[in-house]
Each structure stands twice: as C-alpha cells, then as structure tokens.
Amino acid sequence: MMKPQRYGPFAYTPINRRPKVEWPDGNHIALWIVPNIETFPLNEPVPGGTGVTPDVINWAPRDYGARVGIFRMMEVMDRHGIRGTVALNSEVCDDYPAIIEDAMELKWEFMGHNHSNSRYLHTMNDQPGRDVVATTLDRIEAATGARPKGWLSSGLQQNWTTLDALIDGGVQYVADFINDDQPYVMDVDGGKICSIPYSSEINDLPQFMRMGRTAEEFAEMIRRQFDTLYRESVDSKSGRVMAICLHPFIIGVPHRIGALDDALKYIGGHDGVWKATGSEIIEHYLKGETF
Secondary structure (H helix, E strand, C coil), X not given: CCCCCCCCCCCCCCCCCCCCCCCHHHCCEEEEEEEEECCCCCCCCCCCCCCCCCCHXXXXXXXXXXXXXXXXHHHHHHHCCCCXXXXXXXXXXXXXXXXXXXXXXXXXXXXXXXXXXCCCHHHCCHHHHHHHHHHHHHHHHHHHCCCCCEECCHHHCCCCCHHHHHHHCCCCEECCCCCCCCCEEEEECCEEEEECCCCCCCEHHHHHHHCCCCHHHHHHHHHHHHHHHHHHHHHHCCCEEEEEEECHHHHCCCCCHHHHHXXXXXXXXXXXXXXXXXXXXXHHHHHCCCC
C-alpha cells in the first residue's frame, strides 16, 4: 500500500532530461478529448452548489448536459473524426443508458470516474474508497463489455490507497496528476500505473464556471495551447499530449458548442496530429518503456 509521502510515487524528471517520446507515423501531438459524462442525484447536494436538496438551480443544468448537450458534442467530434475517451460515472449506466448506447456506437472509450460526481474519494476511508474503484470498474464493464483501462477521479481527488486500488483493478493509466505534458510511469510499492496528461486549464468547467471566459476566449485558449505544444514537440523532436477536457452541460449548450467546432477545425488544419484515445496513447508510450 502507498503510504503518505513527501512526493508522488514517481521520479522527478524534467522534460529536457528524459528520453524522446515518439508517436506513430511521425506525429507530433497526441490529441485526446475527454467528455466528462456524469450524474448528480437530485437527492444529494451538488458539489459547489447550495448545499441543500433539492438543489434544482444547480442540478437542472447538469441534467441538460445528459439530455441534450452530450449529443451536440458527439455530432461535432464525429464530424472531426475524433473518438472520445469518456470519464464515466458508473451510475450513468443506470441513469442515462441511451448515452452509453450512442457512445458505444461511436466506438468511444470509457474510463472510470467514481459512482457519481457527488461523492469524492478523498472524503472516504481506505476500504470504502477501494470499494468505489472496484465497483465502478465492474459496473462499466457490465454495461459496455470492456473493462476500463483508464481512470479519472471525480474532482481529481484521491485518497492514499486509490492508486493501489486502480492497479488491483487492472487499470493501466490515471489522469489525476496534471503535472506534465508527457506520460510517465508510477511505481506504487512495486505496482505500475501510467500517468496521462489531463488538464485543468483546457477544461471548460473552470474556465467558464469559475473564470467567466467567453466561448471565443476558450477557443483561443485551445488554439494557443495547441500551438505551443506543437512547436515544442517539433523543436525537441519529442512528442507531447494535448487533452481537451469537456462537460456536456457546459460546452454542449447552444452558444458554446461552436467554440469546440472552431478549435477542432483549427487543430485539424495541421499535419502531425494523432487523434487518439487514452489507452491508445498509453499503450504506444509503454512500448518504448523498459521496467
């Protein structure tokens, strides 16, 4: 079991002092899009909401994302040839089964994302936290026919045994550690799991809900992020990962969806972009790793 420690269960490796990362076919950027498909029970407080139930003013927009917004996202992403890697609350399988059906039709990938987005792992003791990981993976596997290879904790919050539980559950990669532009391997008391770059910056929830960005500003942020990572990957001859992290109740509303379309059109105008899923990125990365 991982014990409390000063630094993470991985080496500090500056990006200018590590082996080169090579993506398939000479691509520079591995682009993955992460729709966070979540559920918020009406009889539980919505995180960041009023703290009472029913919290209709905060619950209803999130339900809009499941009723309408996700299907706008699917249409835009499919038009640009991008398969999503869904951060999936397992209770979505019961609350919104039509979303699972349509995502499977599009051959999207699913990674675990707790039971719901109303309960976070860092508030749980070790065994209840382990149980959440195990049952989340089991429920998604039962609904989709494939056991998740990836994980994103709700709120990007873990307890000290989350990584152990993920390794025990057969998970290959975790997106909680937003501290790099390339994957890296973690050693959790001899168990291995890979970190994949995720983002709290190119992420619609903090940008729109906390920072008050406009749709045009968010699209410009995506373009600037892409330009920098693309230039650095070419100059260093070492590939980068770019995550675009989205929530159907935010980017999926009518006045924002065009920002996603515009940004993907811009990225698609460049050569050297590998439109990948999380497991495709990690499985290719690990081929070049020695343990």
